[in-house]
Amino acid sequence: MDNFTFFNPTRIEFGTGKEQLIGQVLTEYGVKKILFCYGSDRIKRDGLFAIVTNSLNEHGVQFVECSGIVSNPVISKVREAITMAREHQVNAVLSVGGGSVLDSAKAIAAGALYQGDVWDLFSGKGSINAALPVFAILTLAATGSEMNNGAVVTNEETREKFSIGSVHTFPKVSIVNPVLMQTVPRDYLVYSAADIIAHSIEGYFTASVQPKFHSRMAEAIINTVIETTETLLKNPMDYDARAEFAWASTQALNGLIYAGTAGFSYPNHMIEHSLSALFDVPHGAGLSVIIPAWMKWYHDRNPEQFERFAHYVFGVDTPAQSIAALERWFDKIGTPTRLSQLGITEADLPATIENVLGNAKWFGIAEIYQRDVVTTILQNAL
Amino acid sequence: MDNFTFFNPTRIEFGTGKEQLIGQVLTEYGVKKILFCYGSDRIKRDGLFAIVTNSLNEHGVQFVECSGIVSNPVISKVREAITMAREHQVNAVLSVGGGSVLDSAKAIAAGALYQGDVWDLFSGKGSINAALPVFAILTLAATGSEMNNGAVVTNEETREKFSIGSVHTFPKVSIVNPVLMQTVPRDYLVYSAADIIAHSIEGYFTASVQPKFHSRMAEAIINTVIETTETLLKNPMDYDARAEFAWASTQALNGLIYAGTAGFSYPNHMIEHSLSALFDVPHGAGLSVIIPAWMKWYHDRNPEQFERFAHYVFGVDTPAQSIAALERWFDKIGTPTRLSQLGITEADLPATIENVLGNAKWFGIAEIYQRDVVTTILQNAL
Numbered sequence: 001m002d003n004f005t006f007f008n009p010t011r012i013e014f015g016t017g018k019e020q021l022i023g024q025v026l027t028e029y030g031v032k033k034i035l036f037c038y039g040s041d042r043i044k045r046d047g048l049f050a051i052v053t054n055s056l057n058e059h060g061v062q063f064v065e066c067s068g069i070v071s072n073p074v075i076s077k078v079r080e081a082i083t084m085a086r087e088h089q090v091n092a093v094l095s096v097g098g099g100s101v102l103d104s105a106k107a108i109a110a111g112a113l114y115q116g117d118v119w120d121l122f123s124g125k126g127s128i129n130a131a132l133p134v135f136a137i138l139t140l141a142a143t144g145s146e147m148n149n150g151a152v153v154t155n156e157e158t159r160e161k162f163s164i165g166s167v168h169t170f171p172k173v174s175i176v177n178p179v180l181m182q183t184v185p186r187d188y189l190v191y192s193a194a195d196i197i198a199h200s201i202e203g204y205f206t207a208s209v210q211p212k213f214h215s216r217m218a219e220a221i222i223n224t225v226i227e228t229t230e231t232l233l234k235n236p237m238d239y240d241a242r243a244e245f246a247w248a249s250t251q252a253l254n255g256l257i258y259a260g261t262a263g264f265s266y267p268n269h270m271i272e273h274s275l276s277a278l279f280d281v282p283h284g285a286g287l288s289v290i291i292p293a294w295m296k297w298y299h300d301r302n303p304e305q306f307e308r309f310a311h312y313v314f315g316v317d318t319p320a321q322s323i324a325a326l327e328r329w330f331d332k333i334g335t336p337t338r339l340s341q342l343g344i345t346e347a348d349l350p351a352t353i354e355n356v357l358g359n360a361k362w363f364g365i366a367e368i369y370q371r372d373v374v375t376t377i378l379q380n381a382l
Numbered sequence: 383m384d385n386f387t388f389f390n391p392t393r394i395e396f397g398t399g400k401e402q403l404i405g406q407v408l409t410e411y412g413v414k415k416i417l418f419c420y421g422s423d424r425i426k427r428d429g430l431f432a433i434v435t436n437s438l439n440e441h442g443v444q445f446v447e448c449s450g451i452v453s454n455p456v457i458s459k460v461r462e463a464i465t466m467a468r469e470h471q472v473n474a475v476l477s478v479g480g481g482s483v484l485d486s487a488k489a490i491a492a493g494a495l496y497q498g499d500v501w502d503l504f505s506g507k508g509s510i511n512a513a514l515p516v517f518a519i520l521t522l523a524a525t526g527s528e529m530n531n532g533a534v535v536t537n538e539e540t541r542e543k544f545s546i547g548s549v550h551t552f553p554k555v556s557i558v559n560p561v562l563m564q565t566v567p568r569d570y571l572v573y574s575a576a577d578i579i580a581h582s583i584e585g586y587f588t589a590s591v592q593p594k595f596h597s598r599m600a601e602a603i604i605n606t607v608i609e610t611t612e613t614l615l616k617n618p619m620d621y622d623a624r625a626e627f628a629w630a631s632t633q634a635l636n637g638l639i640y641a642g643t644a645g646f647s648y649p650n651h652m653i654e655h656s657l658s659a660l661f662d663v664p665h666g667a668g669l670s671v672i673i674p675a676w677m678k679w680y681h682d683r684n685p686e687q688f689e690r691f692a693h694y695v696f697g698v699d700t701p702a703q704s705i706a707a708l709e710r711w712f713d714k715i716g717t718p719t720r721l722s723q724l725g726i727t728e729a730d731l732p733a734t735i736e737n738v739l740g741n742a743k744w745f746g747i748a749e750i751y752q753r754d755v756v757t758t759i760l761q762n763a764l
Contacts, residue, residue: 004396211629212626219598260396
């Protein structure tokens with residue numbers, strides 16, 4: 001096992017009704033005025049906005065609304081929000097939404113206390129030395145952002161989808177109420193399943209140091225996601241399945257299954273980021289297309305681990321059988337497995353390959369993911 | 383799943399050589415003077431004391447030695463250390479040792495800032511409103527104390543083995559270097575294995591709300607402990623096995639596999655605490671005796687979970703087969719499975735039963751664990 005530091009100070013408030021605590025939680029942390037970030041007006045229609053603002057008002061916490069954060073969140077919006085945060089002198093950022101809103105909130109929180117342009121923090125020009133405290137009410141379980149310090153944002157001008165992460169960008173408190181997720185549309189549920197599985201398998205397959213304990217934990221997450229997704233497709237209101245799905249999602253990317261592993265990379269995310277940046281496809285949908293295509297190219301490089309995966313996840317014998325089983329499972333739940341399902345054709349490949357090659361440098365795996373390899377993987381996905 | 387709060391702010395520094403960081407770590411937290419708690423002089427003979435004090439001296443951290451903390455640590459020693467901590471006005475407590483030293487350190491840290499007698503915090507007469515910061519260098523992986531806020535201490539006068547826990551008693555930083563554990567005697571290795579398995583199964587079998595995800599995580603821990611214990615018995619110097627064993631131990635009791643479960647209890651710990659308090663047996667040795675005896679009495683109350691355990695841990699079919707397999711495994715690794723191996727005979731049962739019945743109230747399960755039940759379990763263990 002590799003040496004590591006594990007530190008995850010985010011407090012999770014998990015369960016029914018927990019969003020009502022938000023005013024009290026902010027008061028505990030001495031917060032008087034927040035930037036209230038969210039996506040669409042759906043939270044106004046479904047009552048969540050009223051619950052949150054009632055709780056804020058009760059505890060005398062002022063708020064400034066920052067709405068319109070889209071999935072695959074963009075840096076222009078983050079910049080706009082930073083200006084608001086500064087003008088209104090908020091002392092915290094509250095995210096009400098899924099990973100896109102929360103990732104934006106982290107970028108806003110770090111950017112508000114950074115002197116230059118916030119994109120510097122993504123491109124590596126600048127570094128995060130402080131951030132406003134971030135609080136979250138999660139409405140979609142997928143990205144794991146509620147219990148880690150990472151944030152992924154797209155620069156629309158440069159067509160780059162990059163990330164930040166710092167000890168300052170862990171949410172202080174994340175509220176996870178599975179009831180709020182019962183209305184997640186069916187397509188976003190299955191995209192989320194693909195996203196969580198991606199978080200669990202990137203390290204699982206690519207790490208040069210991958211203890212068996214960590215593999216077992218990753219399999220616990222994957223098997224839970226597979227089982228609960230199937231339950232939720234039949235009955236979206238199943239609270240326990242929703243809760244296990246959400247908690248497994250949190251565990252997949254809170255650092256636990258990576259602590260002590262080494263030499264891992266995120267090739268599926270790297271390729272998918274190009275699909276999101278160029279074609280604005282949902283992240284999870286892009287991943288379910290890329291994962292089987294990548295596996296078909298990659299499995300010979302780590303056959304033992306693919307045999308583990310075959311055995312402990314799908315109860316089959318060979319790597320090839322398990323890849324087919326995962327692809328069939330993606331098909332069954334209704335998340336795409338072909339680029340064509342995303343409206344991406346062979347004619348789009350050259351531009352996609354260029355973008356991926358750009359990402360590869362940033363992801364630190366340009367030596368492996370050269371033009372011929374990326375082409376093979378994308379062709380596998382046609 | 384039940385509602386829960388998960389919050390675990392302990393930073394883990396894991397890996398080879400990490401103990402050399404202690405001076406730097408304490409300086410980061412502004413600590414100038416510590417109470418340096420340890421057990422025997424072994425740490426002086428094996429060089430650890432020199433490494434730690436060199437690091438302290440380098441960073442100008444003063445220390446006051448408090449040695450002689452024994453396993454099944456006692457409240458009289460904690461009281462003595464509290465007096466020292468106050469006299470010398472230390473501003474932190476450093477534990478160098480296993481769970482006994484660390485649990486004592488937590489009790490000292492809380493007691494030093496409590497106005498009354500520290501046992502009040504255990505008996506429920508007083509509550510912990512503050513504690514000195516606690517830091518740890520772990521030399522034995524078993525209790526999980528390095529990443530939780532609990533501490534178990536025995537009152538020698540009253541023959542009670544009780545615990546405390548508070549948001550103030552999480553270690554700030556715990557250093558876990560598997561190399562320091564390579565010299566753990568064979569018997570303490572196998573007792574530790576029993577202890578970790580106990581932490582993993584208490585909730586697993588007794589919880590009225592036990593999500594499958596949590597069962598899978600517990601099984602990941604148990605299977606890792608079984609596998610790495612066998613490796614370490616053959617080769618105590620196997621670093622990776624030592625590391626996985628240690629990290630699994632931490633995960634077993636850092637709150638993760640309990641977050642969201644409900645209605646669980648710690649009957650095996652409850653009964654074992656009486657064995658430790660009355661006969662001063664090593665905690666893990668007591669547990670490996672009690673667990674199979676308890677299982678034989680308990681399994682009909684939760685047959686489905688015993689079937690899971692049979693299948694996913696031992697690859698057998700029935701609860702009875704899995705109980706026999708666990709007992710055989712304890713025998714194989716050389717941790718006791720009979721009271722007689724601990725020198726406890728039938729003549730000792732009456733006093734033991736009385737002590738357990740006293741514990742049962744404190745553990746909140748007196749209604750289930752009445753005289754006849756406790757007698758049956760202890761007789762199973764003869």
